[in-house]
Amino acid sequence: MYHLLVLCPLCENPGPSPFLRSPARDYYWCGVCDLRFVPELFHLSEAEEFARYQTHENEIHDPRYREFLNRLCQPLLALLSPSAKGLDFGCGPGPALAVMLEETGKRVTLYDKYFYPELPTGDFDFITCSETAEHFRHPRLEFERLNTLLRRHGWLGLMTEQSPTDKGIFSDWYYLKDPTHLMFYTPATIQWLCDSFGWTYHQPRPNVWLLQKR
Secondary structure: OOOOOOOOOOOOOOOOEEEEEOOOOEEEEOOOOOOEEOOHHHOOOHHHHHHHHOOOOOOOOOHHHHHHHHHHHHHHHOOOOOOOEEEEEOOOOOOHHHHHHHOOOOEEEEEEOOOEOOOOOOOEEEEEEEOOHHHOOOHHHHHHHHHHHEEEEEEEEEEOOEOOOOHHHHHOOHHHHOOOOOEEEOHHHHHHHHHHHOEEEEEEEOOEEEEEEO
16 A cells, blocks of 8 residues: 555644555544544545535434434533523534524524535534534644634534444445545544543543533
8 A cells, every 4th residue: 555645634643554445545544643534635626525415315304314413412402501502513504403402492503614604703602513523624623613612611512423443344334435524533533632622521422422621
């Protein structure tokens, strides 16, 4: 396997290692933050990425989709005050999670690179990032932005599939079939984020992390 000269896009470690090569793209592993990632050489163009997102069918009132989102919504709601103000970061064209939170009286601002592109300002009591972090092209910059937008003691609700660490299991993982999935996180990656930004976290359910800004 050839070895691209790449930096880890999260911790900027200059020495990530080749992890897996496939016909479509390569994957690297960072020994510092445990991120597995697709190098920029293999990223889709923004036009290709947008076209892919337009095929998603995330209907706001679909009970199965709402049940899926409840894996994040319910444990997060248990931590919030009735009047909490939040941000749905990467909400997509159908912001179902924001609607579910608003149904409980929360105030939710929408942001999505393609569908709600106005950058938010101010500080938020909570931010949701559901099935979004795996799409980050520049995760360090995105998490720095989230940290800036989150008020002290605020909560970041993160939902993304936990990456297998075994190369054989990783190679067969269904999550890799989506070409817009670029970044793959483990509990060690989440711990690295917490150590870097001064957060704490707990994991109430598989693939769901609730991180608090200290």
